[in-house]
Amino acid sequence: MKPASPDREPRWSDHAVEQLVGRLLQLGVLLATVVVIAGAAMLLATHGGDVMNFRVFRGESSTLRSVSAAAHGASTLDPRGMVQLGLVLLIATPVARVALTLVAFLVQRDRLYVVLTAIVLVLLLFGLFS
Amino acid sequence: MAILVAFGSFGAGLLGALTGLGGGIVVVPMLTLLFHVDLRYAIGASLVSVIATSSGAASAYVREGYTNVRIGIFLEVATTIGALIGAALATLVPTSALAVLFAIVLLYTAWRSGQAKEEHLADTPHPWAVRMRLNGSYPTAEGEKSYAVQGVPVGFVTMFLAGILSALLGIGSGVVKVLAMDRAMKLPFKVSTTTSNFMIGVTAAASAGVYLHRGYIEPEIAFPVMLGVLAGALLGARVLARARTQWLRRLFTVVVAVLAVEMLYKGITGGM
Numbered sequence: 477m478k479p480a481s482p483d484r485e486p487r488w489s490d491h492a493v494e495q496l497v498g499r500l501l502q503l504g505v506l507l508a509t510v511v512v513i514a515g516a517a518m519l520l521a522t523h524g525g526d527v528m529n530f531r532v533f534r535g536e537s538s539t540l541r542s543v544s545a546a547a548h549g550a551s552t553l554d555p556r557g558m559v560q561l562g563l564v565l566l567i568a569t570p571v572a573r574v575a576l577t578l579v580a581f582l583v584q585r586d587r588l589y590v591v592l593t594a595i596v597l598v599l600l601l602f603g604l605f606s
Numbered sequence: 607m608a609i610l611v612a613f614g615s616f617g618a619g620l621l622g623a624l625t626g627l628g629g630g631i632v633v634v635p636m637l638t639l640l641f642h643v644d645l646r647y648a649i650g651a652s653l654v655s656v657i658a659t660s661s662g663a664a665s666a667y668v669r670e671g672y673t674n675v676r677i678g679i680f681l682e683v684a685t686t687i688g689a690l691i692g693a694a695l696a697t698l699v700p701t702s703a704l705a706v707l708f709a710i711v712l713l714y715t716a717w718r719s720g721q722a723k724e725e726h727l728a729d730t731p732h733p734w735a736v737r738m739r740l741n742g743s744y745p746t747a748e749g750e751k752s753y754a755v756q757g758v759p760v761g762f763v764t765m766f767l768a769g770i771l772s773a774l775l776g777i778g779s780g781v782v783k784v785l786a787m788d789r790a791m792k793l794p795f796k797v798s799t800t801t802s803n804f805m806i807g808v809t810a811a812a813s814a815g816v817y818l819h820r821g822y823i824e825p826e827i828a829f830p831v832m833l834g835v836l837a838g839a840l841l842g843a844r845v846l847a848r849a850r851t852q853w854l855r856r857l858f859t860v861v862v863a864v865l866a867v868e869m870l871y872k873g874i875t876g877g878m
Contacts, residue, residue: 490675491671493675494669494673494675497668497675498664498665498666498669499665499669500665501662501664501668501807502662504661505661505662505665508658509658509833509836515825519826519829530641530642530643530647530826531643531644532644533644533646533647540823541818541819541820541821542818542819556825556826559826559828559829560823560825563654563825563828564818566654566657566832567654567814567815569661569807569811570810570811571808573807573808574679574682577675577679589676592680592683593679596679596682596683596686596808599686599687599812600686600808600811600812600815602690603686603690603693603814603815603816604818605815606819
């Protein structure tokens, strides 16, 4: 990509995108961690003494198996839902990073990388929402 | 139990960051062998912690200009396809077979960590690297240094396998990524490790999304692992400059080898 003027860096230069991507990743991890800690504190306060058993897999009976279920659980201030929302935010962080790079390549009119990034984004969304 | 798991995960994250080998590979054996957690919950929790540490570390590396974003995106096509296939395969492969596969990867990691790494840089790039503008430069003490990218097709295929392994075992599969980027594509160490780290989050997010729907991600077990590994990795990155990594590396190799033997035993005797 050609700079707009010799002494000013374009807004969507590779370097500028790197700074933006770095900030986004930092923000995503921070936000997810805060939500997880809040949920974990509630969980330990209410169920701290419970003996838990994870030897047996009972995935099918779990009620927090989608993005919307986690969001709903958190909105009712259910501790497990809150933790799960934090974990979903964490999983969504790399997805948001890919979406941001897609926008950057679109602005740069970098056709090959628009296609490659779009493929990655579609695959990630398929995994997360299918 | 959550507190104990958090402490164990903290140790895994710390050791993983200090040795540069990643804590993910220790988390699953620790949860299954020590805490008797079902392998599927262990994989879900481990993947979440892998996303946390890789995104946390990547945020710094990418801003410092080491990460090659184009190589990252290109290879992520391979790793995400691999991860989705791996997640689909996970339902078909019996857990005892997964335990044996895990043991093999652990043994390979232990063997690799005992070897000295050699940097092989190339003078001429692969024709695809030119067409796809994969060649780049990175900051060094003597200023920006440019590098040529080799072995693009081999790197792509190897990354596809890394994606499958990542999903099946819940690890970042850094050892396989190093094979692809150091050996086949001949990238400088700083570029290969930071770009691999940049991609690990996306690869893990692909299979973690699928596993969320299958109920592998159990909040009670995933939160102490995620917070523990993240805290350990952050502390590890802080004290890295002052640590005696040679000694730690040996300790890590022994831990990984012992876990490999135990995983192998459990897998063969059907104890998983």
